[in-house]
Amino acid sequence: xxxxxxxxxxxxxxxxxLQALASCKDAQLTAISDLxxxxxxxxxxxxxxxxxxxxxxxxYTDYREMLADxxxxxxxxxxxxxxxxxxxxxxxxxxxxxxxxxxMALSIAEANEIIAxxxxxxxxxxxxxxxxxxxxxxxxxxxxxxxxxGKPYLGVASIRINRTPDYYSAAAWRGKWSTxxxxxxxxxxxxxxxxxxxLGDVKTVYGEITQTSPIKETEDVAVGIIHFKNNAKGIIxxxxxxxxxxxxxxxxxxxxxxxxxxxxxxxxKISRWFMEGEETNMEELDQLLNDGNxxxxxxxxxxxxxxxxGRHVLIDGKEGKKAxxxxxxxxxxxxxxxxxxxxxxxxxxxxMNRKEGN
Numbered sequence: 001x002x003x004x005x006x007x008x009x010x011x012x013x014x015x016x017x018l019q020a021l022a023s024c025k026d027a028q029l030t031a032i033s034d035l036x037x038x039x040x041x042x043x044x045x046x047x048x049x050x051x052x053x054x055x056x057x058x059x060y061t062d063y064r065e066m067l068a069d070x071x072x073x074x075x076x077x078x079x080x081x082x083x084x085x086x087x088x089x090x091x092x093x094x095x096x097x098x099x100x101x102x103x104m105a106l107s108i109a110e111a112n113e114i115i116a117x118x119x120x121x122x123x124x125x126x127x128x129x130x131x132x133x134x135x136x137x138x139x140x141x142x143x144x145x146x147x148x149x150g151k152p153y154l155g156v157a158s159i160r161i162n163r164t165p166d167y168y169s170a171a172a173w174r175g176k177w178s179t180x181x182x183x184x185x186x187x188x189x190x191x192x193x194x195x196x197x198x199l200g201d202v203k204t205v206y207g208e209i210t211q212t213s214p215i216k217e218t219e220d221v222a223v224g225i226i227h228f229k230n231n232a233k234g235i236i237x238x239x240x241x242x243x244x245x246x247x248x249x250x251x252x253x254x255x256x257x258x259x260x261x262x263x264x265x266x267x268x269k270i271s272r273w274f275m276e277g278e279e280t281n282m283e284e285l286d287q288l289l290n291d292g293n294x295x296x297x298x299x300x301x302x303x304x305x306x307x308x309x310g311r312h313v314l315i316d317g318k319e320g321k322k323a324x325x326x327x328x329x330x331x332x333x334x335x336x337x338x339x340x341x342x343x344x345x346x347x348x349x350x351x352m353n354r355k356e357g358n
Contacts, residue, residue, distance in 0.1 A: 002026050003303050004071055005099075008063045008087060009078035010034040010043040013101060017076050018043070020295035022051035026303050029055075030072050033063040063087070067094040074124075074306065077101055080171070081186065082179035085110035088125070092117045097124040097306055099299075102189050104320045106181045107348035111324060115317035126302045126313040127320025129193045131267070133297040136288040137194060140253065140260055144198055148275050150256025152232040155199045157191040158263075159238035160247040168216050175216025181349045182218045184209075184327045188238045191251055193323035195236065198253055201229045202322075206339045207330030212241070217353070224330040236330070266292075 003026060007014060010032060021027045029047050034040045040059045048054055060066040067075070067090060074097035077087045085105035091098050098118070104127045105111040118125035131137055143149055163183070173179035180186060196202060204227045209219035220241050226234030250263035250271075258275035262268075270289060273280050298315075305313045328347040329340040335355060 001307050002028050003097075003306050004028050004030040004073045005076055006031040006033065006066050006069065006072040006074070006096075007043070007076045007078060008033045008066070009080075009101075010036070010039045011078065014043060014076075014078045015046070016295050017078060017099070018047045019050060020299045022047060023293075023296050024299050024303060026307070027299060029057055031058040031060060031066050031069055033060040033066045035061060037061065064090065067091060067096065073097060074099060074302075080173045080179060081181045082106060082173060082176075085114060088114045089117055092121045092123055092125070095121060095123065097126075097302075099126050099128065099302060100320070101128050102320075103181055103185045103324055104317065105324070106178070106185075106350075108325070108328065108344055108346050109348070111317070111321045115321065118317055124302065124305050124313050125317045125320075126298070126305075127315050127317060128298065129190060129315050129320060129323065130294045130298045131190050131194055132197060132315060133294040133301070134267075135291045135294075136262070136270075136285070137294075139285075139288055140262075141198060143258075143260070143275065144253065144255070148278060149253065149258035149260065150276075152199055152228075152230065152253060152255045154232060154252075154254040155195045155226075155234045156250070156252045156254075157188075157195045157234070157236045157238075158250040159188045159191055160242045160249070161187060161240055162242045162245050163187070163240040165213070165215050168213075175213075175218050177217050177349045177352045180218060182222075182327070182331065182352070183220065183240050184222050184236075184238055184330065185324070185349070187240060188222070188236070189323050189327060191249060192236060192326050194251055195226075195234055196228075196322050196326055199226075199228045199230070199232045199234060202326060202329075202342050203227045203229045204339050204341055205326060205329035205333060207236075207333040209331065209334045222330060224326070224333075226326065236326075 044057045075091045076099040168175040207224040210221040212220045221239045224236040248265045252261035261272040333340045
């Protein structure tokens with residue numbers, strides 16, 4: 001059965017969602033909402049051109065009117081971070097399924113509210129950690145879970161990118177704890193999600209951050225040390241001050257019997273793939289690495305869950321909360337100057353305004 005979608009937010013990130021929808025045979029974009037009429041028109045024309053379908057798409061300047069549209073089954077929330085939780089709760093109350101861009105919320109309380117409401121309303125809530133659907137990441141997860149690398153010892157996630165003052169001045173919500181949520185939440189959360197997905201449940205986190213820019217509140221540098229329940233260690237190091245432009249990302253897993261390391265501007269280069277007693281099939285790896293259809297696979301998973309009784313999305317609210325909780329723990333550790341134990345009972349990015357100097 002075709003799932004009819006509405007989209008809130010027609011900014012840059014919406015294009016990835018539109019491309020995935022246009023490639024899904026059981027998906028249809030029915031409505032869009034944005035405060036800017038011209039941007040909605042551009043979005044509508046873009047989707048119609050890539051989908052090859054001239055179907056009618058209704059435009060709403062007020063997204064709440066879209067929630068009352070009975071022709072919509074699911075809503076994609078691609079607004080700025082500070083509105084994600086509010087909108088998700090409104091969509092669920094309107095009895096519609098939710099595709100929620102990261103971060104799912106800017107507080108533990110709001111994340112828990114969304115999860116509980118999705119369960120109560122019996123609606124699918126999918127948080128967009130699409131890199132889990134990338135075939136090469138699925139392969140790494142399989143190798144770890146089946147013991148091919150042996151006991152995992154260490155995972156390292158590195159984010160070395162550049163965000164200029166112009167980037168933050170281009171949108172009033174950016175760089176504020178209350179509306180943006182921090183560099184790790186916006187630029188680093190996908191790697192944090194992969195790291196904890198690969199290595200499992202977290203026991204403790206210690207973190208520190210540095211803020212240097214006078215034009216914003218949020219951090220420019222962040223480091224975190226994670227102790228997983230299986231006794232593996234994790235290191236997160238991230239910055240947005242890499243000169244003169246992005247250096248890229250890297251994710252490495254070191255185990256008893258093997259090492260896997262992926263790096264590059266979009267994690268598109270394998271720098272190490274070794275497991276004792278295992279031959280590496282480079283042709284297969286190249287195919288996995290070059291498959292960049294993770295957004296499409298994510299939507300196929302969502303549509304299957306909506307259309308199948310008893311089946312649920314792979315990355316629901318509880319899964320989506322895990323990376324958020326790791327990042328919140330790094331921030332809380334900075335505030336408390338001590339190790340943070342899991343699970344976190346409370347935290348909001350607005351707590352960071354209590355940090356000395358803010």
